[in-house]
Amino acid sequence: MSLSARGVALPLETRPRAARQRRTRNWRPWVWVLPALALLAVFLVWPVVRTVWVSFYDGTIINPDREFVGLDNYTELLTADQFFVRYNLPPWSALFNSALWVVLFTSAVVGFGLLIAVLADRVRYERVAKAIVFLPLVISATAASVVFRFLYAADPEIGLLNAMWTTISPFAPVPWLGRPELVNFTLIGAAVWIWTGLAMTILSAAYKALPQEVLEAARVDGATAWQTFRRVSIPMMKGPIIVVAVTMIINALKAIDLVLVMTAGGPRGSSRIVGFTVFWEIFNNNKAGKGSAAAVLLLVLMIPLMWYQLRQIRGERGGA
Amino acid sequence: MKTAVAPPVPTSLGERLTGRVSKGALHLAVVGIALLWLVPSLGLLVTSFRTRAAIAQSGWWTAVGKGGWTVDNYTQVLTRGDLPPPGFASNFVNSLVITVPSTILPIVIAALAAYAFAWMRFPGRDWIFLGIVALLVIPLQVTWVPVLQIFNRLRLTGSFLGLWLAHTGYGLPFAIFLLRNFFVQLPRELFESAKVDGASDLKVFLRIVLPLSVPVIASLAIFQFLWVWNDLMNALIYLQDPGKAPLTVGIRNLLGQYGNEWHLLASGAFISLSIPLLVFFSLQRYFVRGITAGAVKG
Numbered sequence: 230m231s232l233s234a235r236g237v238a239l240p241l242e243t244r245p246r247a248a249r250q251r252r253t254r255n256w257r258p259w260v261w262v263l264p265a266l267a268l269l270a271v272f273l274v275w276p277v278v279r280t281v282w283v284s285f286y287d288g289t290i291i292n293p294d295r296e297f298v299g300l301d302n303y304t305e306l307l308t309a310d311q312f313f314v315r316y317n318l319p320p321w322s323a324l325f326n327s328a329l330w331v332v333l334f335t336s337a338v339v340g341f342g343l344l345i346a347v348l349a350d351r352v353r354y355e356r357v358a359k360a361i362v363f364l365p366l367v368i369s370a371t372a373a374s375v376v377f378r379f380l381y382a383a384d385p386e387i388g389l390l391n392a393m394w395t396t397i398s399p400f401a402p403v404p405w406l407g408r409p410e411l412v413n414f415t416l417i418g419a420a421v422w423i424w425t426g427l428a429m430t431i432l433s434a435a436y437k438a439l440p441q442e443v444l445e446a447a448r449v450d451g452a453t454a455w456q457t458f459r460r461v462s463i464p465m466m467k468g469p470i471i472v473v474a475v476t477m478i479i480n481a482l483k484a485i486d487l488v489l490v491m492t493a494g495g496p497r498g499s500s501r502i503v504g505f506t507v508f509w510e511i512f513n514n515n516k517a518g519k520g521s522a523a524a525v526l527l528l529v530l531m532i533p534l535m536w537y538q539l540r541q542i543r544g545e546r547g548g549a
Numbered sequence: 550m551k552t553a554v555a556p557p558v559p560t561s562l563g564e565r566l567t568g569r570v571s572k573g574a575l576h577l578a579v580v581g582i583a584l585l586w587l588v589p590s591l592g593l594l595v596t597s598f599r600t601r602a603a604i605a606q607s608g609w610w611t612a613v614g615k616g617g618w619t620v621d622n623y624t625q626v627l628t629r630g631d632l633p634p635p636g637f638a639s640n641f642v643n644s645l646v647i648t649v650p651s652t653i654l655p656i657v658i659a660a661l662a663a664y665a666f667a668w669m670r671f672p673g674r675d676w677i678f679l680g681i682v683a684l685l686v687i688p689l690q691v692t693w694v695p696v697l698q699i700f701n702r703l704r705l706t707g708s709f710l711g712l713w714l715a716h717t718g719y720g721l722p723f724a725i726f727l728l729r730n731f732f733v734q735l736p737r738e739l740f741e742s743a744k745v746d747g748a749s750d751l752k753v754f755l756r757i758v759l760p761l762s763v764p765v766i767a768s769l770a771i772f773q774f775l776w777v778w779n780d781l782m783n784a785l786i787y788l789q790d791p792g793k794a795p796l797t798v799g800i801r802n803l804l805g806q807y808g809n810e811w812h813l814l815a816s817g818a819f820i821s822l823s824i825p826l827l828v829f830f831s832l833q834r835y836f837v838r839g840i841t842a843g844a845v846k847g
Contacts, residue, residue, distance in 0.1 A: 375814050527690055
């Protein structure tokens with residue numbers, strides 16, 4: 230159709246146009262995409278295939294497929310205390326913790342992001358407030374870990390949280406990262422601090438793009454600010470809210486460095502999440518197969534999200 | 550319309566008072582949230598300028614008006630090579646050596662591919678592009694064992710080259726996605742007239758597409774730069790040589806060995822933050838534009 234767009238603008242009478250066009254079509258675009266495809270194949274596509282393969286073997290980092298063990302890695306993983314506890318309640322295990330991250334982290338980030346986007350829109354120092362919330366997004370999870378280990382420090386002369394806790398309550402300082410029943414919540418708190426800026430930025434742009442006439446009409450009809458927000462703004466921002474939520478679910482599942490640097494999965498394995506278990510089994514325990522099995526589980530959890538994102542993009546293109 | 554249904558104007562004292570109160574509540578909420586986000590890092594910043602003794606004696610929130618201020622923490626962290634070896638100055642240089650090529654390479658390679666996906670026709674083009682978008686969600690955890698095996702065989706483990714290539718591969722899906730979506734929106738007439746004049750694809754790409762794409766390439770460069778600068782895991786896994794460790798690995802080691810030496814940890818953390826903060830404050834608008842371009846569609 231759009232021959233002219235790619236056009237080989239040659240005099241028709243001198244060249245057999247169709248033949249030449251086809252030959253051009255055959256190899257030229259591939260030169261442009263080849264470096265990218267080669268790198269993607271080596272660093273993303275092949276590793277997926279290979280990791281699925283390795284997950285059926287018992288082996289080490291150096292020699293990942295030493296011995297075929299079938300589904301042993303998976304059964305071992307799914308019955309191990311620290312991955313999926315069946316006997317103790319509450320089950321502080323990697324799968325359960327990841328589920329906790331997905332639910333709590335995602336809802337807190339979307340909630341805070343929306344709240345700040347809407348509230349800051351009405352004050353004159355909006356830019357400053359938003360810049361402050363955005364800042365954690367540009368620093369490394371490693372540096373954020375230092376920030377939060379400091380904030381959570383057990384000594385009330387050092388950690389602000391314990392200084393406040395011991396002031397308002399009669400109780401002793403709490404080791405926020407040292408208690409199995411607390412550690413996941415304090416880690417998620419740090420992650421929310423990091424990621425809310427992203428949600429805020431996207432949702433703020435969406436909020437400002439809402440058609441003013443509609444909001445005005447709701448107001449004129451006597452709706453309160455809250456009713457307008459709840460019944461008009463939120464439904465109209467559904468698309469961006471879902472985009473942010475899906476992004477955050479992906480982030481929650483992929484999360485690793487915050488856990489590695491802040492707690493290394495402790496105390497007693499209580500803050501392990503699936504993404505962390507992959508690293509720990511492979512590099513700490515030198516069990517490439519078991520770690521790979523955890524990675525495959527992670528990948529399986531990603532598939533619905535991948536499918537959703539692809540549908541989004543195809544829809545976008547169909548509309549364009 | 551506005552005259553037909555009069556909007557409620559606060560007239561009575563009571564109404565004006567509730568207006569005042571809700572305005573106050575709004576400011577309280579916004580300022581409160583901003584403080585909630587500021588205080589954690591502010592505490593560490595204050596601490597980085599306090600002496601070891603002062604930190605041990607009193608909380609940072611009481612530091613104003615007291616003595617015990619110093620910049621010695623920063624000089625110590627930057628000059629002592631033993632904490633942890635090779636020292637933070639070397640870590641800083643390593644971070645730069647890792648980050649600059651790992652930012653340029655994927656952008657160049659992605660721009661070429663994105664041009665082809667946007668403006669050339671070849672069999673399977675759209676399916677391949679969708680496949681690349683699907684790769685966006687692959688957790689890097691899945692790649693570590695196989696890539697490490699390839700690196701071991703090619704003797705790339707522990708080399709900067711290996712890490713550059715890995716960051717390039719990992720960065721490509723997002724880069725191609727962002728650039729292709731930008732290129733495809735450029736007006737078709739631009740290409741047609743250039744082609745009529747006999748310009749090759751390379752010429753069109755270099756002379757027309759790239760100059761028009763400076764803002765989106767700037768956004769992409771910032772994202773990729775920060776992503777690599779802030780990366781801990783890939784440096785940890787592929788660069789096992791401590792002499793080549795970047796700042797993130799340096800901080801992790803510092804936490805491991807000197808977990809309660811807050812004067813060193815705080816200044817070390819802020820040294821690693823200096824570059825991202827600089828990038829953020831100088832290029833903030835590219836950031837926001839990039840995020841909204843990547844996430845929100847019209």
